[in-house]
Amino acid sequence: MKTDKNIPYKIYLSEDEMPKAWYNVRADMKNKPAPLLNPGTGKPLQAEELYPIFCEELVKQELDNDTAFIEIPEEIRQCYKTFRPSPLVRAYFLEEALGTPAKIYYKYEGNNTSGSHKLNSAMAQAYYAKKQGLKGVTTETGAGQWGTALSMACSLFGLDCKVYMVKVSYEQKPFRREVMRTYGASVTPSPSMETEIGKKILAEHPGTTGSLGCAISEAVEAATTHEGYRYVLGSVLNQVLLHQSIIGLEAKTALDKLGVKPDIIIGCAGGGSNLGGLISPFMGQKLRGEADYRFIAVEPASCPSFTRGKFAYDFCDTGKVCPLAKMYTLGSGFIPAPNHAGGLRYHGMSSILSQLYHDGYMEATSVCQTDVFKAAEQFARVEGILPAPESSHAIRVAIDEALKCKETGEEKTILFGLTGTGYFDMFAYEKFHNGEMTDYIPTDEELAASFATLPVVEE
Amino acid sequence: MKTDKNIPYKIYLSEDEMPKAWYNVRADMKNKPAPLLNPGTGKPLQAEELYPIFCEELVKQELDNDTAFIEIPEEIRQCYKTFRPSPLVRAYFLEEALGTPAKIYYKYEGNNTSGSHKLNSAMAQAYYAKKQGLKGVTTETGAGQWGTALSMACSLFGLDCKVYMVKVSYEQKPFRREVMRTYGASVTPSPSMETEIGKKILAEHPGTTGSLGCAISEAVEAATTHEGYRYVLGSVLNQVLLHQSIIGLEAKTALDKLGVKPDIIIGCAGGGSNLGGLISPFMGQKLRGEADYRFIAVEPASCPSFTRGKFAYDFCDTGKVCPLAKMYTLGSGFIPAPNHAGGLRYHGMSSILSQLYHDGYMEATSVCQTDVFKAAEQFARVEGILPAPESSHAIRVAIDEALKCKETGEEKTILFGLTGTGYFDMFAYEKFHNGEMTDYIPTDEELAASFATLPVVEE
Numbered sequence: 042m043k044t045d046k047n048i049p050y051k052i053y054l055s056e057d058e059m060p061k062a063w064y065n066v067r068a069d070m071k072n073k074p075a076p077l078l079n080p081g082t083g084k085p086l087q088a089e090e091l092y093p094i095f096c097e098e099l100v101k102q103e104l105d106n107d108t109a110f111i112e113i114p115e116e117i118r119q120c121y122k123t124f125r126p127s128p129l130v131r132a133y134f135l136e137e138a139l140g141t142p143a144k145i146y147y148k149y150e151g152n153n154t155s156g157s158h159k160l161n162s163a164m165a166q167a168y169y170a171k172k173q174g175l176k177g178v179t180t181e182t183g184a185g186q187w188g189t190a191l192s193m194a195c196s197l198f199g200l201d202c203k204v205y206m207v208k209v210s211y212e213q214k215p216f217r218r219e220v221m222r223t224y225g226a227s228v229t230p231s232p233s234m235e236t237e238i239g240k241k242i243l244a245e246h247p248g249t250t251g252s253l254g255c256a257i258s259e260a261v262e263a264a265t266t267h268e269g270y271r272y273v274l275g276s277v278l279n280q281v282l283l284h285q286s287i288i289g290l291e292a293k294t295a296l297d298k299l300g301v302k303p304d305i306i307i308g309c310a311g312g313g314s315n316l317g318g319l320i321s322p323f324m325g326q327k328l329r330g331e332a333d334y335r336f337i338a339v340e341p342a343s344c345p346s347f348t349r350g351k352f353a354y355d356f357c358d359t360g361k362v363c364p365l366a367k368m369y370t371l372g373s374g375f376i377p378a379p380n381h382a383g384g385l386r387y388h389g390m391s392s393i394l395s396q397l398y399h400d401g402y403m404e405a406t407s408v409c410q411t412d413v414f415k416a417a418e419q420f421a422r423v424e425g426i427l428p429a430p431e432s433s434h435a436i437r438v439a440i441d442e443a444l445k446c447k448e449t450g451e452e453k454t455i456l457f458g459l460t461g462t463g464y465f466d467m468f469a470y471e472k473f474h475n476g477e478m479t480d481y482i483p484t485d486e487e488l489a490a491s492f493a494t495l496p497v498v499e500e
Numbered sequence: 501m502k503t504d505k506n507i508p509y510k511i512y513l514s515e516d517e518m519p520k521a522w523y524n525v526r527a528d529m530k531n532k533p534a535p536l537l538n539p540g541t542g543k544p545l546q547a548e549e550l551y552p553i554f555c556e557e558l559v560k561q562e563l564d565n566d567t568a569f570i571e572i573p574e575e576i577r578q579c580y581k582t583f584r585p586s587p588l589v590r591a592y593f594l595e596e597a598l599g600t601p602a603k604i605y606y607k608y609e610g611n612n613t614s615g616s617h618k619l620n621s622a623m624a625q626a627y628y629a630k631k632q633g634l635k636g637v638t639t640e641t642g643a644g645q646w647g648t649a650l651s652m653a654c655s656l657f658g659l660d661c662k663v664y665m666v667k668v669s670y671e672q673k674p675f676r677r678e679v680m681r682t683y684g685a686s687v688t689p690s691p692s693m694e695t696e697i698g699k700k701i702l703a704e705h706p707g708t709t710g711s712l713g714c715a716i717s718e719a720v721e722a723a724t725t726h727e728g729y730r731y732v733l734g735s736v737l738n739q740v741l742l743h744q745s746i747i748g749l750e751a752k753t754a755l756d757k758l759g760v761k762p763d764i765i766i767g768c769a770g771g772g773s774n775l776g777g778l779i780s781p782f783m784g785q786k787l788r789g790e791a792d793y794r795f796i797a798v799e800p801a802s803c804p805s806f807t808r809g810k811f812a813y814d815f816c817d818t819g820k821v822c823p824l825a826k827m828y829t830l831g832s833g834f835i836p837a838p839n840h841a842g843g844l845r846y847h848g849m850s851s852i853l854s855q856l857y858h859d860g861y862m863e864a865t866s867v868c869q870t871d872v873f874k875a876a877e878q879f880a881r882v883e884g885i886l887p888a889p890e891s892s893h894a895i896r897v898a899i900d901e902a903l904k905c906k907e908t909g910e911e912k913t914i915l916f917g918l919t920g921t922g923y924f925d926m927f928a929y930e931k932f933h934n935g936e937m938t939d940y941i942p943t944d945e946e947l948a949a950s951f952a953t954l955p956v957v958e959e
Contacts, residue, residue, distance in 0.1 A: 042578060044578075045588070049514075049581075050578075050581035050582070051581060053512045056508045056509070119503075119509075122508075122510060123509070123593065123883065123884040123885075124884060152611045153743070154880070154883060154886045154921070154923075156923075160636045193884055196880075196881040196882075197593070197882065215926075215930075216675075216923070216926035216927075219926040219929045219933065220886060220923075220929075222666040222929075222933050223881075223886055223929055224881060225881065335562065350897075360725055418682055421655075421683065422656075422683060423655075423656065423686065424582065424684075425582040425583060425612060425613055425652055425656070426582075426612075426613055426680060427682060428611045445606055462613070464615075464675070464679075464923045464924070467674075467675035467678040467679065468675075470675075470679075470681075470682055471678045471681075474678065474682070
């Protein structure tokens, strides 16, 4: 196998080299992400209005568009050590299998029990909840990665944890439930009869398999109706991208040490947490005019917020109880087909990434599920790691870009985010192996119907 | 949290520091493990007799009692990089939760898709099979860890892989099957109708849930009846302990760097691969009189080879087609209760470890399943990692030893092997959470009946 003498297969930072502050890409954005609006008044939300829903410190982080570096508290850095640093891997085996001159790197976030990058923000959010003296937190989970991550974090900090899990995932991934229970969390399939909004959604759509949007509504209601609880969210929010910047910061530190500059940076995009975290420090350079990179967001063709959505104010949740965010959205009424990339089934997208995409700083593309699983299997067989369906969207495009290099002979350097493992997605792999997997692309008519649910907002 | 300034939470060796040779503990044993016997003649097996079953290079390693260090071929070291080095972790969180003055370290082998240490030997065995020009290999798997590991290794080296999976695990762990299929392996529940021995066992025990012993018989038969195939085994054999010595070598290198000497070294024991691998270099020191350590083998009370077995020649498999090995055994007719630690359900034990135990160089203890899961959950909630039931046997005893230190005030240093993750064992965790888990301890009468199946061998 052809290897580069100066580049080891895997690079782990030492504890001393680990980032001591998160990077807030908003500080370097000329066009800041649009503010959250109060759905009642249509006015930008003030911190005080968010305190009943979110922890105070997290609200401050959410609204802070100016501070470039925010210190990571010592307690969080200590907890990060249980699963960080994550390795930056040079995909020598994949390069050889593809016969490409491209140099492929991936930042692998799956080496923890939640199986994904979600733990980066869960640790931070649990810490701030505990620091505020709360009893517990509520949340929703799609694929179960975020719920697992939050359960783990709450267990470390001694907090109660109530998880509303999208019904289709709850049924397809029963093992996730037991992992969460191992960490002491309670798990409810959503929509449920435990909340008013759950009852309403079930009455309107009796057979629904749920969506992240529904589950968010239930979790928010539960937080605001239980004393000493707040709601926490694993993606989409500015604070989450801030915490996830540790992925990009670690990756950049490792690449800088090796003297490597990526040409293309690729991440899968559901709500945007992984992609936003991975690209943040690189995007900062681009925004400041210090360096140029191609950024590619990869989303499922079944839920194409960037590539077919509208850049508009919309509700973050199906139940329309959350604030309005300006983002690329398919409409909060959009319920995607039950594809297996549970973490990519969200109708909207991070406001930060939406603004950056709108301003032309990044590209987006969508891929079909069966192509994604082909890439996943090809990757597993040479690199060893069995990837999550979500992560495999990035693998698909990384392989495609590497194959383009094979045609042109270009030695491009590709970095992609491998967000997690597929150990809890074996039903989906089984379908793929048995040739029972289908692709689903919403029609223009379906999207038009969904866009009709967009609220009218005067900006 | 109280931490030691000079000891990081996690220690990864650099690529330069990785072992370049395996260590063969037999070279330092005064009493060598007894030779394998031909079941027909009762005479020690010669290499030529083993070649139809095993790869030639592996036979040489199996029979080599003298060479202390055997070089790890470059190709294997390259493949090791996909998942090694594994971290040595200082269990600061567990120490704090226990309030113990003990210093606890664990060598964590679960950060790979097989979820366990098994990949260390699978890579080696697949490499030697490929080097010999074989088409493929056959094997058995219990919990599925070994089968997954071998599938991964065969995929990397381009070999066909036929796996006979103990029926109870095949049914309890359907996802394991799909992981193996992802890597291109074929998986058959054992006993099966595909082999003569499978048919015979099914005729005699129609309702059997299988055992490692049965599955071994089927895999060996398949290897010897298919052109270009050999049989490979994930535990018990001397060659496997040799390959697994990389665990102990890495751990010792890391501890030496930190200036730390463990007082107690603990590992779970099924066939002995993890325990043997972990303790090898430390045991070498003890055998040479250079240092002293307490070694503790932990086995399930439901399958207590060391603590209640006999040190005698026995068949390695239920079908009695394999060579006779001298070991601590419950009798090859012993079929353990369907407890969930699938990897610890073997009736025998590594000949090397058996000899060392017999000669007083190590201790053994057995623990009940519900106590094991209590330890597993306690560990998960503070250290983050959700451990495999097998590994949790070692956790149980590590915690017990740390609590003894709390009573006595001794600051002992404990090292244990955390062999893998429990992601594919969530049915067992679910039973535990629901209070449906039971303990099973074989009666003296049951064991006596099983001992009656021991062959009569003149030594």
